[in-house]
Amino acid sequence: MNESLIEEQLNSTSIYEGRIVNLRLDDVKLPDNNKAKREIVEHAGGVAVIPYLFEDKEVILVRQFRNPIEKVLLELPAGLLEINEDPKSCARRELEEETGYRTEDLQQIGSFYTSPGFCNEEIHLYLAQDLSKYSQKTDGDEFIELVKMPLKKIKQKLYTPEISDAKTVIGLQYLLNHLQQNNID
Template sequence: MDELVEEIIKSTKLYEGRIVTLKLDEVRLPNGNKSSREIVEHDGSVAIIPYQDNKVTLVEQFRAATKEVVLEIPAGKIEINEEVLKCARRELEEETGFRAGSFRKLVQFYTSPGFSNEEITLYLATNLSKYKQQTEADEFLALRKLTIDEVKNRIKAGKFKDAKTIIGLQYLLQWLENNQA
């Protein structure tokens, strides 16, 4: 596979923000030619599937990038030097007001490896107990609980548009199938 690796000749940071850094890399291709790559660097995220009593708790929130309200599984950015599981616990509590007695890591995946290094770690959270929802000052969301049948119907109808949510709910359905047989 080394014959597919690109060598970075020069890297220029174009923007550094609170969530992402944008850089432009000049690369040497495997055939020796040069090209450029626009890269969005991200410290990583977690996404959580809160599941209990045949229901999934989702969050609805306006997303500025898409200019619409999106129904999603809870998720958030990993802070610098924060442990991934600690981030998952924090985000679940902040966004939903739940604490989980059990977290199961399901998968890690890149969101869009064509231009970003963001990797999401997906957890299944069960044995939920109500605590206190504490969203951030600039975060406005509403909780929605869906039954597994509602989730299946929405997936079949293409109602979910958020990739991490689609992946997460598919993993949940697979997990339920494997653990209820």
């Protein structure tokens, strides 16, 4: 680690504590000894799942309204980690709740920070294969439409306004790369 880049936290003040995020204001000492303030959004993190139907060469996506941007988005199934929840358990839960599918073949393929300039949210990404259909069990405040999308269509729509959610773009790009590297597509 390059010590010349580290900021030292001098003080931290809690501004807001919510169900999904907390907000704090930190006073920091910069590497050049000047001082600055940092607005930090604390987030428990989450998971995103790539449900891939190998035989049909389709991915199960969810379409839902996102209030902060006032748009309906097409996304990978995803959800928040509960307190002390294992990310793999969360991935299994979210897969079943949002899509109605279960799997024993759930592989973690990576993790990433969504906006590390101001937020500590980390998303754990899972590939789900060998899916079995059960019943969808969405939360009471979730209204979701399932969309099975063929890989060919995903390749056409990736990076278009229809698929513009970061976790979905990252997850689908991973899947396409994985399939290509293993000569599966």
